[in-house]
Amino acid sequence: MKKIIILTTFFMSIMKPVAAQKNSTDKSVEYANTITATDLAKHLKILASDSLQGRETGEPGQKMAADYIAEQFFNDHLKPVMKHDGEDSYFQHFDLVRKSWGEVYIETGTKRREFLKDFYLLGSLSIPQEKNVEVVFGGYGIESEKYSDYKNIDVTNKAVLILSGEPKSKKGKSLVTDSDKPSEWASDWRKKVTLARQKGAAYVLIIQPDEMKVGTFIANYRGYLTNPRLILKYKETPTQGDGTIFVSREMGVEILGVSEKALAKWQRKIARKKTSKSFAIANVAMKFENKEQIVQSENVLGLVEGTDKKDEIVVVTAHYDHVGVINGEIHNGADDDGSGTVAVLEIAQAFAEAKRNGNGPRRSMLFMTVAGEEKGLLGSEYYTDHAALPLQNTVCDLNIDMIGRIDEAHTGNPDYVYLIGSDKLSSKLHAISEEMNQKYSKLALDYKYNDPSDPNRFYYRSDHYNFARYKVPVIFYFNGTHEDYHRPTDDIEKINFAKIEKIARLVFHTAWEVANREERIKVDSNKK
Known part of the structure; x- marks a missing residue:
């Protein structure tokens, strides 16, 4: 080139400039x-x-x-409107950072949980060395006028584990809206994540309602979840990232340290008493290792x-x-x-x-x-x-x-x-x-x-x-x-x-x- x-x-340089424009619609x-x-x-x-x-x-x-x-x-x-190595160029070069996954796992007790089997991540997260993290169970992760999961708990610099969806009464009504109409919390998990971050949570884990939902999502989006991610190099920051971890219900139950029946009973209790009960849980060990490579790309620009x-x-x-x-x-x-x-x-x-x-x-x-x-x-x-x-x-x-x-x-x-x-x-x-x-x-x-x-x-x-x-x-x-x-x-x-x-x-x-x-x-x- x-x-x-x-x-x-x-x-x-040798083209003669146009003295007068003959432009016409x-x-x-x-x-x-x-x-x-x-x-x-x-x-x-x-x-x-x-x-x-x-x-x-x-x-x-x-x-x-x-x-x-x-x-x-x-x-x-x-x-050409760009310069490259002192010469005119059609290319505007820019550097990217390609990030791919290294070793990724979460240990619950004595069991090491597998990435893209028991859990997946949306967004970015960097924990290059294994880290012990204190976990707090945050119920459904909701805070509203009629219902709150964040009373009397502190999630600052901790991982908060929350359930997907929203609490419902025995008659199937939302405890948040007090009606048959579901609230925004039921469908927008990002709203829960935003609230958890505002409360100071370092990590957010969301328990999916059933095993099939986790497996189906991973199967459908495996390429997206595993493909290297590209970010603009000049925008790269040394932060740990703010990704959200989605875990299977079976894994969530293990982190909670209760049985599936106990969790279901707890959910029924919320429906009956219309109040949440959040509490601290034992620590988990987490590692989300990123590998990085500099990649160059280019836009192509031409001017009339x-x-x-x-x-x-x-x-x-x-x-x-x-x-x-x-x-x-x-x-x-x-x-x-x-x-x-x-x-x-x-x-x-x-x-x-x-x-x-x-x-x-x-x-x-x-x-x-x-x-x-x-x-x-x-x-x-x-x-x-x-x-x-x-x-x-x-x-x-x-x-x-x-x-x-x-x-x-x-x-x-x-x-x-x-x-x-x-x-x-x-x-x-x-x-x-x-x-x-x-x-x-x-x-x-x-x-x-x-x-x-x-x-x-x-x-x-x-x-x-x-x-x-x-x-x-x-x-x-x-x-x-x-x-x-x-x-x-x-x-x-x-x-x-x-x-x-x-x-x-x-x-x-x-x-x-x-x-x-x-x-x-x-x-x-x-x-x-």
């Missing part, structure tokens, strides 16, 4: 039409091939994908420089990483997010061609494909925390993630797209989006997932969100999930390229309008 980068610098259709299903398929055939091994962040396949994207930016004469408003930037993003190889099977991620990545490449090509023809945008266009999305939006988080171009000059981010399939809700109407976030920060961006669709694309714009009460919370689950954190207006283009989501069957043969073409052209028209209008769109809202 070094040779390519040097040539790019030379090429850009009528020209937008001409350049939008250069985005074709044929070219999209050409790119995806490479990016979603087995040779890239699922493009997992930090792995060779991801590096190969990054090289391919940078090569396309070079071929289309996009300007604007004219009279070039200091303002419109960003178009997609993530080019996927989940790699799981249990020996390559997950090619053709839709997630190969579809968004190839859309970015084609939109970039269209803007670059417009610039070469003297019709370039007034504002600069930054095209960025990010890594680390599947690991927690890490690439976009790094960019927004270390922006190559000032965030205060960034007008908006148009983010494209999974636009190549049709979900069950739209089997009869494939010409749709879910829009998320368009009205969250800027009413003008939302209006422009609607106007461009009505004028050019005529897709069915579905705002189902824009509803803040939607349980999927997609607004927080793709790379646009890291721009929104900094009050940069965003639109997230999405076609919904499907049966091949994060499975080895998300392959190119199932991709609807005509659909990608239509949505990519809508993104192009929206970006064109935002980049060329006289007034910069304003932040005038703060919706969740």
Whole structure:
């Protein structure tokens, strides 16, 4: 890539600046039409091939994908905006820490309990050497006006062991709500964990209601629970972590030092007397050993420089990483997010061609494909925390993630797209989006997932969100999930390229309008 980068610098230096912009709204259709299903398929055939091994962040396949994207930016004469070893570069490098499990166990009495058999962990936890921990039984771990498990107990710097669910009367009514309606405590274990931490607990263990629930969860999510975790190196802290330990009922009973019958009797007593009884238990020994390795990844950035408003930037993003190889099977991620990545490449090509023809945008266009999305939006988080171009000059981010399939809700109407976030920060961006669709694309714009009460919370689950954190207006283009989501069957043969073409052209028209209008769109809202 070094040779390519040097040539790019030379090429850009000999290009004559455009003296006067011939930009016209009528020209937008001409350049939008250069985005074709044929070219999209050409790119995806490479990016979603087995040779890239699922493009997992930090792995060779991801590096190969990054090289391919940078090569396309070079071929289309996009300007590199980064420096690497003193030379212009398309790559924004960032370091990650890969954490994997070493020795993990909990000893109860004379019995050593096995990780991913008797218990599992959600979140992070670091106990590099065996540690004796005092345990307090905290009942259901609830504190409310009508019911409390924390009366007369001190959990400071101790482990608190709590039951899942909530106490109920003999008639099945919640003792918390005093009605047939369950409380939030019954379904949201995080609420219990938050309370325990506020009370000073160092560790939280939750007893699951039956053995099958623990076994089923471990079976379904073993890959997630055992795969190495990646975190941004600059955000790593030496804390022990705040993970939550979920234990089987049989293991929980052993920690309590009572029989299953005694625990059931205790629960019935709560139902009868409507009062909890929490108490201290014997110590347990715990070890959660982490192994660490530094991994380098990169975002790929290419710029089409604007004219009279070039200091303002419109960003178009997609993530080019996927989940790699799981249990020996390559997950090619053709839709997630190969579809968004190839859309970015084609939109970039269209803007670059417009610039070469003297019709370039007034504002600069930054095209960025990010890594680390599947690991927690890490690439976009790094960019927004270390922006190559000032965030205060960034007008908006148009983010494209999974636009190549049709979900069950739209089997009869494939010409749709879910829009998320368009009205969250800027009413003008939302209006422009609607106007461009009505004028050019005529897709069915579905705002189902824009509803803040939607349980999927997609607004927080793709790379646009890291721009929104900094009050940069965003639109997230999405076609919904499907049966091949994060499975080895998300392959190119199932991709609807005509659909990608239509949505990519809508993104192009929206970006064109935002980049060329006289007034910069304003932040005038703060919706969740």
